Amino acid sequence: xxxxxxxxxxxxEKVAVDDLTFTVRPGIVTGFLGPNGAGKSTTMRxxxxxxxxxxGDVRIDGRHYHELADPLTYIGALLDAKAVHGGRRAHHxxxxxxxxxxxxxxxxxxxxxxxxxxxxxxxxxxxxxxxxSQRLGxxxxxxxxxxxxxxxEPVNGLDPEGILWIRSLMKSLAAQGRTVFVSSxxxxxxxxxxxxxxxxxxxxxxxxxxxADFIERNSRSYVRIRTPxxxxxxxxxxxxxxxxxxxxxxxxEVDGGKAEQIGELAAxxxxxxxxxxxxxxxxxxxxxxxxxxxxEYHARTEPPPERPWGADRDTGTAKAAADAVTTTAxx
Amino acid sequence: MSTPQTPMPQAAPPAWxxxxxxxxxxxxxxxxxxxxxxxxxxxxxWTKIKSVRSTMWTLGVFVLLVLGIGLLTGLVIAxxxxxxxxxxxxxxxxxxxxxxxxxxxxxxGVLTTASEYGTGMIRTTMTACPSRGRVLAAKALVFFLVxxxxxxxSTAVVAFLQMALxxxxxxxxxxxxxxxxxxxxxxxxxxxxxxxxxxxxxxxRHSAGGITIMIGVxxxxxxxxxxxxxxxxxxxxxxxFEYSIPNQLSVFYSNSLSRSGPSGWDPLWIILxxxxxxxxxxxxxxxxxxx
Numbered sequence: 001x002x003x004x005x006x007x008x009x010x011x012x013e014k015v016a017v018d019d020l021t022f023t024v025r026p027g028i029v030t031g032f033l034g035p036n037g038a039g040k041s042t043t044m045r046x047x048x049x050x051x052x053x054x055x056g057d058v059r060i061d062g063r064h065y066h067e068l069a070d071p072l073t074y075i076g077a078l079l080d081a082k083a084v085h086g087g088r089r090a091h092h093x094x095x096x097x098x099x100x101x102x103x104x105x106x107x108x109x110x111x112x113x114x115x116x117x118x119x120x121x122x123x124x125x126x127x128x129x130x131x132x133s134q135r136l137g138x139x140x141x142x143x144x145x146x147x148x149x150x151x152x153e154p155v156n157g158l159d160p161e162g163i164l165w166i167r168s169l170m171k172s173l174a175a176q177g178r179t180v181f182v183s184s185x186x187x188x189x190x191x192x193x194x195x196x197x198x199x200x201x202x203x204x205x206x207x208x209x210x211x212a213d214f215i216e217r218n219s220r221s222y223v224r225i226r227t228p229x230x231x232x233x234x235x236x237x238x239x240x241x242x243x244x245x246x247x248x249x250x251x252x253e254v255d256g257g258k259a260e261q262i263g264e265l266a267a268x269x270x271x272x273x274x275x276x277x278x279x280x281x282x283x284x285x286x287x288x289x290x291x292x293x294x295x296e297y298h299a300r301t302e303p304p305p306e307r308p309w310g311a312d313r314d315t316g317t318a319k320a321a322a323d324a325v326t327t328t329a330x331x
Numbered sequence: 332m333s334t335p336q337t338p339m340p341q342a343a344p345p346a347w348x349x350x351x352x353x354x355x356x357x358x359x360x361x362x363x364x365x366x367x368x369x370x371x372x373x374x375x376x377w378t379k380i381k382s383v384r385s386t387m388w389t390l391g392v393f394v395l396l397v398l399g400i401g402l403l404t405g406l407v408i409a410x411x412x413x414x415x416x417x418x419x420x421x422x423x424x425x426x427x428x429x430x431x432x433x434x435x436x437x438x439x440g441v442l443t444t445a446s447e448y449g450t451g452m453i454r455t456t457m458t459a460c461p462s463r464g465r466v467l468a469a470k471a472l473v474f475f476l477v478x479x480x481x482x483x484x485s486t487a488v489v490a491f492l493q494m495a496l497x498x499x500x501x502x503x504x505x506x507x508x509x510x511x512x513x514x515x516x517x518x519x520x521x522x523x524x525x526x527x528x529x530x531x532x533x534x535x536r537h538s539a540g541g542i543t544i545m546i547g548v549x550x551x552x553x554x555x556x557x558x559x560x561x562x563x564x565x566x567x568x569x570x571x572f573e574y575s576i577p578n579q580l581s582v583f584y585s586n587s588l589s590r591s592g593p594s595g596w597d598p599l600w601i602i603l604x605x606x607x608x609x610x611x612x613x614x615x616x617x618x619x620x621x622x
Contacts, residue, residue, distance in 0.1 A: 001355050026357035049461050050454055051621040061355035066461040069366045077458055083451030085383060092382035100375035100459045102365030140455065145360035177358040 001026055001179055002047060002148065006056035009042050009203075016042045018203035019056065024181045026147070029174045031194030031211070032183040035291050039203035040183040041079070044152050048077055060148060072101040075148040076141030081133035081157070086126030090117055090136055093125060094143060103144050111139040116165075130157030138166070148179040155189055167193050187287035191215070201291040218286030223259045225252040226275035227266070236269040237262070251275075372460055372469035380473055385442055390477075393435035394485050400428030401489035405496040421502040422513035423584035424493050425486055429517060430577055432485075434546060436478050436521055440528030441541035443474050448536035454622055463617045467533060471610070474529050479522035487514045509585070516583045516599065523602045524549075524576065530609040534616055549576045574601070 002024040009017040017039040024030045034040050045051040047058050049065035060068065060075055068074050084093050094108040112118050115135040120128070128136065134157055141149055151170070155163050170193055174180045184190050190197060190211075197214050199207040207214065227233050230250065237244050237254070242262065244252040254262060259278050266273050365371075380386050404424045444467075447453035460466050490513055494505075505513065532541040552575035559568040572578055573592025582598050593601065 001357070026355075045454070045621070048454075048458050050457055061357075068461065070364055071461055072459050073360060073362055073364060079454055079458070080451050083454050085379075085446065085450045085452045087383045087385065088379070089382065092378060096375045096378040096382070097455065097459050099378055100367070100371050100456075102367055102371050103362060107362070145362045147358040147360065177356070179357060 001061055002058065002150075002181060003060075003062075004043070004047075004056070004058045007043065007046060007053050007058050008055040009039070009046060009051060010054045016203050017046070017053075017200075020200065020203070020205055021056075022198050022205060022208045024179055024198075025196070026179040027174060027177050028195035029170050029180045029182060029193050030196045030198060031190035032181060032198050032200070033185070033187065033190055033287065034183075034200040034206075035185055037202075038185075038200050038291075040185075040200065041152055042203075043200075044077070044079060044150055044181075044183065047150065048075075048079070070101045070144070072097065072103060072144035072146065074144070074146050075150065076144055076146040077150040077152075078134070078137040078141045078154055079150075079152050081130060081137045084125045084133070084136065087124055089122050089124055090128075090139075091121040093136065094139060097140055097143055101144055107143055107145070111142045114142060115139040131159055131162055134158055135162070138169075146178070149173055149181070151180075151182045153183055153185070155184070155186075163189075187284045188282075191283050199287070199290060201293070206290055214286075215283065218281075218283060218290075220255070220281045220286075221257050222279050222281070223254045223257070223262060224275060224277050224279050225254065225262065225273060226250070227252070227271060227273050229271045232269060233266060233271045233273075236265050236271065240265055367460070369465055369469060372465050373473060375460070376466075376469040376473040380443065380477060385446070386439060386477075389435040389439040389442075390481055393432040393481065396432040396435070397425070397428040397482075397485040398489050398492075400431065401425045402492060402496075404428075405489075405493040409496045409500055419502075420505055420509050420513070420584050421494065421497055422490050422505050422509055423581070425489050425513065425517075426581055426584055428489065429482075429486065429521065430580060432482075433521060433524060433549060433576070433580075436482070436525035437528040437545040437549070438542050439478070440474060440525035441532035441545060442538055443470055443529050443532065445532035445536055445538040445541050449538055457622045464614055467610075467614060467617055470533075471526055471529060475522050475526050478525040479518050482518035482521045483514060486517055490514060512583045512585075512596075516596070517580065520580060520583065520599055520602060523599070523606050527602065527606050527609055530606065530613040533613040534609075553577060 004023070005021050007017055007020040008015070020039075020043060032040055032043070042051060046053050047060070047065065058064075065071065065075075088096075090112065091108060094111065095105060097103075098105055098108055109118070109121075112121050115138050117132065117135050117139060120132065125133065125136065134154060138151070138154065141151065149170075151166075154166050154170075158166060170180050170182060174195070182190075182193065194211050197207060197209055197211050198205070209217075224247075225233070225244070230252070233252070234244060240261070242254055242258065242265075244254050247253045257278055259276055263273070263276055266276075401424060404427060408424065447456060456466060457463060490510070494502075528541065528545045531545055532538070535541045535544070552571040556568045556571035556575070559565075559571070569591075579593055579598035579601065582593055582595070
C-alpha cells in the first residue's frame with residue numbers, strides 16, 4: 001500500500017506536484033494517468049525517496065522509503081528504461097542490484113527468464129532496443145519478488161506482443177495480492193489493465209476513481225444526425241423539447257440514446273434524414289476533456305484565429321467604422 | 332449503458348488478504364528478508380567497478396605508464412655514462428610514470444560517481460540502497476582499495492626492476508624508509524588523489540567536468556607559476572611550486588624542487604585533509620539534493 005498525503009513538489013516558482021493525496025491499494029492494478037509533464041514521474045521519484053517533497057508525506061506500508069531495510073524485496077520500480085550503464089552486461093546490472101539487497105544471485109537468472117532476456121544476458125545494455133531495455137528494467141523491478149511494483153510508462157517501445165505480455169504480467173502480479181502502480185499517458189492502455197484510476201494534470205489530482213465508475217460516468221452516448229432540412233428538423237426537435245447541438249460539417253448531435261424518438265419525430269414532420277446513428281464518445285475523449293485545462297504542452301493543429309483588423313483599437317471607433325461600411329453597402 | 336459495477340477490491344476479500352496478519356495486507360515473498368548493511372553495498376559496488384570496460388582501460392593504461400616509463404628511465408640511466416652516485420634516491424626514477432599515471436586514476440575516480448549521473452543509473456542505485464551515505468562510502472572504499480592495490484603493485488614491481496637494472500652503476504641502495512615511502516607512501520597518496528576525484532565527481536555529477544577540473548588541479552599551479560615573472564609575486568610563485576601536486580608527489584622520493592615547503596609525510600596529511608573536507612561536502616550535498 002502506498003499512501004500519499006498532501007504531497008507537493010516545487011521547483012522554484014513552478015509547482016510540479018500540487019497537494020496530492022491518494023492511496024494505492026494492494027490486489028489491484030492502479031493506473032496513474034496524466035498528460036506529459038503532469039508530474040507523474042516526479043511523484044514516483046518522491047515515493048522512492050529520490051526527490052525530497054517540498055511538503056507532504058508519502059509512506060509505503062506506513063514507512064518512509066529510506067526506512068526500508070531491503071527496499072528491493074519490498075518495492076520494485078521501473079522508472080526509466082535507459083537508466084542503466086550502457087557498458088555493463090544485463091547480467092551484471094541485475095547482479096549488482098541483487099547484491100545491494102542481499103538477494104540470492106540465482107534470482108538474476110530467474111527474472112531474466114521471466115522477461116525473456118536470457119539469450120542476451122551477456123550482452124551490453126547499450127546495444128538494447130527500447131523494448132529490451134524496458135524488459136531489463138522490469139526484470140530489475142521483479143528481482144526482489146516485491147509486494148509493491150511501480151512502473152513508469154512500461155509499454156513505451158514495446159512491440160504488440162510485449163504490450164500483451166506486460167498487461168497480463170501486471171494483472172497476474174496484482175492477482176497475487178501485490179500492489180501494482182503503473183503510469184501512462186494513454187487512456188486506452190489503462191482501460192485494458194487498470195482496475196483503479198488516478199488522474200492528475202499539472203500536478204493536481206483530477207480523479208481518483210474505480211475504472212468501472214470512470215467508464216460509466218465518462219462514456220457519453222449521443223445521436224448523430226445528418227439532414228438536408230436542418231431548420232425544419234431543429235424546429236421539430238425544439239417542439240419536442242430535445243436540444244440539438246450543431247457539430248462540424250452541418251451535423252447535429254443530441255445527447256443521450258434518443259434515436260428512435262428522433263426518427264419517429266422526423267418521419268412525422270416529413271424531414272429527410274441522411275444519417276441517424278447512436279455514438280459513444282471514447283474514454284480517450286473523456287480523458288482529454290478531464291485534462292484539457294491542465295495540458296502543459298499544447299500543440300496547435302490550426303493557425304491561431306485571425307483577429308479582425310483594428311480589433312485591438314478603440315472599440316467605439318471600430319464599431320463606427322463597421323457601421324459606416326454597412327451604411328455604404330445599403331446605400 | 333452498462334450497469335454500475337462494484338469496484339473490484341470490494342467484490343470478495345481474496346485469500347491473501349485474510350492470511351496476512353499485518354495492518355498492510357498483500358503479497359509475501361518466499362525470498363528471505365535480509366537487513367542490508369555496508370557489506371551488501373560494497374559487494375554491489377565491487378561488481379559495478381569490475382563490470383565496466385572503463386575500469387580496465389584506465390587501470391590498464393595506468394599500469395602500462397608506470398611500468399613502461401619506469402623501465403625506460405631505468406634503461407636509459409643504466410646505459411648512460413651519467414650515474415646516480417651521491418645522495419640521489421634511486422627510487423625517484425619511478426616518479427615520471429606515476430605522475431602521468433595519476434591522470435588515469437583521476438579519470439577512474441571521477442567516472443565511478445559521475446558516470447552514474449550521466450547514464451541515470453544513479454536512480455536505480457539509490458532506489459536499491461536508499462541510504463545515500465552508504466552508497467558513497469561503498470563507492471569510496473571500493474575505489475580506494477582498488478587504486479591503492481594497483482598502485483602498490485605497480486610501484487613495487489617497477490622499483491625492483493629499476494634496482495636490478497641499476498645494479499653496478501654506482502647507485503646506492505635505498506634505505507628501508509625510502510622503500511616504504513616510495514611504494515606504500517606514494518600508493519596512499521595516489522589512491523587519495525583518485526578518491527578526491529571521486530568526491531569531486533559526486534559533487535559535479537558530470538564526468539568531463541570533473542576530469543577537467545582534477546587535471547587542472549594537478550597541472551595548473553605549476554603552469555601558472557611558470558608565468559609569474561615579477562618579483563612581487565615571488566612568494567606566491569614559490570608556494571604554487573611547492574604545494575603543486577607533482578612537487579608534493581616528488582617529496583615521497585625526497586626529491587622536491589625546493590628546499591622549503593612540504594617535506595617528509597606532509598603531502599599525505601595535506602591530501603588527506605583535502606579528501607576529508609571534500610567527503611563532508613559531497614555527503615552533505617548528496618543528502619540535500621534530489622537524485
